[in-house]
Amino acid sequence: MNKAIFMDRDGTIIEEKGYICHFFESCLFPFTAEAIRRMKRNGYLAIVITNQSSIGRGICSKEQVEQLHEDLKKELKNNDARVDGIYYSPFHDDAIIEEFRHKNHWLRKPSPGMLKLAASEWDIDLSRSFMIGDDTTDIQAGLNAGCRTALVLTGKGNETRLKLKEMGLTPDITAENIYSAILQIEELTR
Numbered sequence: 001m002n003k004a005i006f007m008d009r010d011g012t013i014i015e016e017k018g019y020i021c022h023f024f025e026s027c028l029f030p031f032t033a034e035a036i037r038r039m040k041r042n043g044y045l046a047i048v049i050t051n052q053s054s055i056g057r058g059i060c061s062k063e064q065v066e067q068l069h070e071d072l073k074k075e076l077k078n079n080d081a082r083v084d085g086i087y088y089s090p091f092h093d094d095a096i097i098e099e100f101r102h103k104n105h106w107l108r109k110p111s112p113g114m115l116k117l118a119a120s121e122w123d124i125d126l127s128r129s130f131m132i133g134d135d136t137t138d139i140q141a142g143l144n145a146g147c148r149t150a151l152v153l154t155g156k157g158n159e160t161r162l163k164l165k166e167m168g169l170t171p172d173i174t175a176e177n178i179y180s181a182i183l184q185i186e187e188l189t190r
């Protein structure tokens, strides 16, 4: 079976900028490509897991989000950092587009659905895998899937750190950013 590192998108591999529909609006963190190269060298699949309620809210189309993801993958690949898959969730409780209006959809973090779907498609052992993100929902989704978890302090990370404490949830790793999270994962799994 494979092992994977699941990564949140906004605030984790690119800057948190609210709703964006195009790659040119995004800002890739300078350490993301090296983090992905490093996880691949360690034998992990690199999979992005992202809530994109912008689709359900009618802000971006599905096509725009998929194009953004193609462009993001291409940019990373040009830097020798190959992303194996990007899973996104268009659903939201308050979506204005009816087909995406669902309360607590199983494919929306904090539910573990996207991780479980990826696990079945890629034959992934979730117990040997990690979920990295900057939001409480990332850590919850990772825990709900039976993965180990890493909180990054980029994006919403600092406020999330306090929220997790209040919720009584402790990520396995807390790191400055995704690159230092990978270094800590190497330490932890040595």
Ligand SMILES: [Mg+2]
Binding pocket: 008, 009, 010, 011, 012, 133, 134, 135, 155
């Ligand atoms: Mg995020």
